[in-house]
Amino acid sequence: MSTPIIEALQWRYATKRFDAAKKVSDADIKTLQESVNLAATSYGLQPFRVALITDDETKEKLRVAAYNQPQLTESSHVFVFANKLEVTPEYVDEFIRLVATTRGLDVADVQGYADYIKGSLATQDAAAIQDWTRRQAYIALGTLLATAGELKVDTCPMEGFDPAQVNDILGLPEQGLSACVIATVGYRSEEDQTQHAAKVRLPLADLFL
Numbered sequence: 001m002s003t004p005i006i007e008a009l010q011w012r013y014a015t016k017r018f019d020a021a022k023k024v025s026d027a028d029i030k031t032l033q034e035s036v037n038l039a040a041t042s043y044g045l046q047p048f049r050v051a052l053i054t055d056d057e058t059k060e061k062l063r064v065a066a067y068n069q070p071q072l073t074e075s076s077h078v079f080v081f082a083n084k085l086e087v088t089p090e091y092v093d094e095f096i097r098l099v100a101t102t103r104g105l106d107v108a109d110v111q112g113y114a115d116y117i118k119g120s121l122a123t124q125d126a127a128a129i130q131d132w133t134r135r136q137a138y139i140a141l142g143t144l145l146a147t148a149g150e151l152k153v154d155t156c157p158m159e160g161f162d163p164a165q166v167n168d169i170l171g172l173p174e175q176g177l178s179a180c181v182i183a184t185v186g187y188r189s190e191e192d193q194t195q196h197a198a199k200v201r202l203p204l205a206d207l208f209l
């Protein structure tokens with residue numbers, strides 16, 4: 001089963017040590033940004049934002065918040081996925097206006113969809129909403145990882161950080177956001193022994209019921 005996407009997924013691994021001297025090109029970063037933007041989300045609401053960090057000072061601070069994991073400073077770019085803390089009726093209206101303008105419709109044509117979304121969100125408390133917005137960010141994370149694999153750009157998905165510290169460093173709560181997962185992006189160091197470890201995965205027959 002060797003198709004280009006399976007080869008890319010075999011090639012990728014959670015990179016522990018990046019080569020700090022190698023930077024990912026603007027063109028590849030743009031492709032990764034496009035892939036995050038094209039990820040599926042529930043209703044299409046995209047209820048998260050992404051901070052893209054390249055400056056050394058912020059990367060150092062993030063490394064401290066991530067229990068000193070070296071990927072934060074050795075990688076080329078750091079994508080911090082931050083989920084929305086609330087999804088307001090105004091946010092849904094904004095989304096609906098985007099749907100209408102993108103598809104050449106009147107807002108009235110899609111008002112029923114807006115009302116349906118708002119009604120569904122109104123039944124959930126803040127914790128449930130945040131759990132849901134966080135899950136949407138993870139779909140985008142997965143899309144980024146697969147796309148990077150195809151570009152032969154290395155990544156490490158990371159949850160090993162203190163969200164409160166990352167929120168503080170990036171000023172996320174003021175923007176109605178909270179950091180949920182990070183992708184460090186760059187090129188593997190020759191020293192990274194993890195690249196030589198065999199991939200550990202279940203047999204398909206165990207995974208699929």
Ligand SMILES: Cc1cc2nc3c(=O)[nH]c(=O)nc-3n(C[C@H](O)[C@H](O)[C@H](O)COP(=O)(O)O)c2cc1C
Nearest residue numbers: 012013014015016069156157158159160161181199
């Ligand atoms: C949501 C998530 C969080 C992770 N957090 C970390 C992390 O903080 N540090 C790290 O080195 N690896 C982290 N990993 C990497 C996993 O350990 C790795 O993906 C897993 O062992 C499978 O290996 P592979 O991705 O190399 O195939 C994380 C992976 C995911 C999906």
